[in-house]
Amino acid sequence: MATRTSSDPVLVVDKLSVHYQTSKGPAKAVNEVSFSLRPGERLGLIGESGSGKTTMGTALMRLTRPPGRIVSGSIMLDGRDLMTLSAGELREARLRDIALIPQGAMSALNPVMRLEEQMIDAIIAHRPGMRRAELVARVVELLRNVGLAPEVARRYPHELSGGMKQRAAMAIATSLSPKVIIADEPTSALDVVVQRQVMQTLGRLQDGLGAAVVLIGHDMGLIAQFADTVGVMYAGRLVEIGPVRQMIKSPKHPYTKLLVDSLPGIEVKQALTGIPGLPPPLVDLPPGCSFNPRCPFAFDRCRRETPLLLDAGPDQFAACHLYPEHSTLPPIPARVYQEALP
Amino acid sequence: MNNELLRYIASRFAQLMLIVFVAVSINFIIPRLLPGDPVQTALARLQSTGGAQNLDIQAISASYRARYGLDAPLWQQYINYWSDLFTLDLGVSFANFPEQVSTMIGNALPWSVGLLTLATLIAFVTGSLLGARLAWPRSGPVIKSVVPLMMILTSIPFYLLAIILVYLFAVVLKWLPPAGGVDTTRIMRLDWATTEDVLRHALLPCLAIVLGNIGFWALGMRSQMVSVLGEDYITFAEAKGLHPRRIFIWYGMRNALLAQVTALALSLGSVVSGAVLVEVIFNYPGLGSLLYVAIRGQDYFVIQGVVLMLIVSLAVLLFIVDLLYPLLDPRIRR
Ligand SMILES: Nc1ncnc2c1ncn2[C@@H]1O[C@H](COP(=O)(O)OP(=O)(O)OP(=O)(O)O)[C@@H](O)[C@H]1O
Ligand code: SF4
Numbered sequence A: 001m002a003t004r005t006s007s008d009p010v011l012v013v014d015k016l017s018v019h020y021q022t023s024k025g026p027a028k029a030v031n032e033v034s035f036s037l038r039p040g041e042r043l044g045l046i047g048e049s050g051s052g053k054t055t056m057g058t059a060l061m062r063l064t065r066p067p068g069r070i071v072s073g074s075i076m077l078d079g080r081d082l083m084t085l086s087a088g089e090l091r092e093a094r095l096r097d098i099a100l101i102p103q104g105a106m107s108a109l110n111p112v113m114r115l116e117e118q119m120i121d122a123i124i125a126h127r128p129g130m131r132r133a134e135l136v137a138r139v140v141e142l143l144r145n146v147g148l149a150p151e152v153a154r155r156y157p158h159e160l161s162g163g164m165k166q167r168a169a170m171a172i173a174t175s176l177s178p179k180v181i182i183a184d185e186p187t188s189a190l191d192v193v194v195q196r197q198v199m200q201t202l203g204r205l206q207d208g209l210g211a212a213v214v215l216i217g218h219d220m221g222l223i224a225q226f227a228d229t230v231g232v233m234y235a236g237r238l239v240e241i242g243p244v245r246q247m248i249k250s251p252k253h254p255y256t257k258l259l260v261d262s263l264p265g266i267e268v269k270q271a272l273t274g275i276p277g278l279p280p281p282l283v284d285l286p287p288g289c290s291f292n293p294r295c296p297f298a299f300d301r302c303r304r305e306t307p308l309l310l311d312a313g314p315d316q317f318a319a320c321h322l323y324p325e326h327s328t329l330p331p332i333p334a335r336v337y338q339e340a341l342p
Numbered sequence B: 001m002n003n004e005l006l007r008y009i010a011s012r013f014a015q016l017m018l019i020v021f022v023a024v025s026i027n028f029i030i031p032r033l034l035p036g037d038p039v040q041t042a043l044a045r046l047q048s049t050g051g052a053q054n055l056d057i058q059a060i061s062a063s064y065r066a067r068y069g070l071d072a073p074l075w076q077q078y079i080n081y082w083s084d085l086f087t088l089d090l091g092v093s094f095a096n097f098p099e100q101v102s103t104m105i106g107n108a109l110p111w112s113v114g115l116l117t118l119a120t121l122i123a124f125v126t127g128s129l130l131g132a133r134l135a136w137p138r139s140g141p142v143i144k145s146v147v148p149l150m151m152i153l154t155s156i157p158f159y160l161l162a163i164i165l166v167y168l169f170a171v172v173l174k175w176l177p178p179a180g181g182v183d184t185t186r187i188m189r190l191d192w193a194t195t196e197d198v199l200r201h202a203l204l205p206c207l208a209i210v211l212g213n214i215g216f217w218a219l220g221m222r223s224q225m226v227s228v229l230g231e232d233y234i235t236f237a238e239a240k241g242l243h244p245r246r247i248f249i250w251y252g253m254r255n256a257l258l259a260q261v262t263a264l265a266l267s268l269g270s271v272v273s274g275a276v277l278v279e280v281i282f283n284y285p286g287l288g289s290l291l292y293v294a295i296r297g298q299d300y301f302v303i304q305g306v307v308l309m310l311i312v313s314l315a316v317l318l319f320i321v322d323l324l325y326p327l328l329d330p331r332i333r334r
């Protein structure tokens, strides 16, 4: 269990599981994930494509759609379990308490509505009494907060650049000052310069609001620059979570170690192009630790028993049988790196 | 941006003019490609089948030759042809000599336009609404059970549907008149009795067209809506905490409708040809019946006139849809 630090967490996720119903059986896209978030905390969630990051992000908003289903777990937001809310209460909580910038925010705007209408739509759904003039003023203010000119409000999405759309999505997501913001790969379709600007804007917004942020991505470098805490997902499970510096200096889980080593310019200089092997199919997970077929340290117990997320260092938690016996990870055998070469 | 809108309208208008020009030219060329005198040939054929015995072929033919200058060079004829068109002179009917073709078309046109506009609008609107509901995950099983019915409706041929309707409502139940546009004894006036009579006669053909088309619109809208509901902007709309009704209409239907309107433009041709068939079955006094009777009677200029009319009205409809489209989709307005 990731019960960390004492200050009151704003979000506590406990044993959350989301399955997709497929013809071959349930695909366990999110598998008993637990973590918590303090107000103002920046959590980076990282993992390969298909590891369940988006599934988890949407589940936190209870936006999971068939064939997906939240099969178990609780999502305590400010002391209220989202899982127990009615449809109406849930609508109220969305955007006001917890906001999502969906993956592909480029296409998150309705192509046939002016940006202004889409922003007003969001605000008025929660503040039905607000007058038009106030709404328009608020829109201008929100746009200014994300570095967009007031004229942009009158534009249609196709008249905005990628970076502007991303900013617009952020403006909408922050329009009711939510306590938690989930940003799903907000920079994935942008060029490097715009990426940096957008991340700075997100950081500034978050500072201003004091909101907690879950930043989803698969670029360890980008996440490391933004986040205080990093969570690593593998095959639907959270396999390691801890402070970003420590994670990079001393990764605990073998998968994290391989991820960190793949970062250019940090510690290891090996030309690692990836991690050998493929993630397991989510409908047919290997027994024991899901990572065992790819793990350079796998031993008997790994093929029998699923590791829990346990203490692996100061503030660091890892789901690996090497802990808590070991305090650091032994060096990874050289053959792993060789296999990774093309 | 306004300039671009103007340019768009201008280009669509040019397209309309081009279609009209080509249609008229083909209508001019074809009869003149036939060997011999088209008028005389047509009349002779008509007489040999016993269609117009009491007509003086030579007289009619001569009057045509004089009127249209059929002995003049082709380019001269072509110019005459256009100027005749502008004075709405489409020739005379052989079967109803000396009635003007333009008068006959003028009499038939309101019936067709009224029936078709009403029926197509009803089919399009109800079909699209139904289709949108079919795609909505919250819709109950009662609504979803309509899908097979819609599939059956789209696969039944038009004329079969019409015959079933006539049999059921006119022959067996005797609720509605089986054919015609209005009671043969009625004197047309702008009063309630006439209106009611016209509506009663229009009901079955209208129903036939609506039932024949509604499945197409419903299933089309359903698949559009399903793909729209999978878009990121729907997820984002939900994440904003909007009411489902608002998402359904302004984020879902509003976008799914774009493809529907495109489909409407594309299917106008089949809508019109289907309506011709329905008019024939119900002996409805519109262009379809006029065309049918003209073809059976080999009434040459009437056929020509109606076909020209159909092509031109199709082009005009397409033009109207093209003008409506940018109102719906801001991305076209650029
Ligand atoms: N609608 C669906 N039906 C079936 N399986 C699905 C569905 N959506 C996602 N999945 C599966 O769930 C797993 C997790 O998907 P998810 O989109 O959450 O991954 P992700 O970590 O966000 O990946 P990416 O980095 O590519 O965005 C994937 O293996 C995917 O195949
Ligand atoms: S539990 Fe075993 S297989 Fe899994 S990561 Fe740890 S050592 Fe590797």
Ligand SMILES: [Mg+2]
Binding pocket: A053, A054, A055, A103, A184
């Ligand atoms: Mg994703």
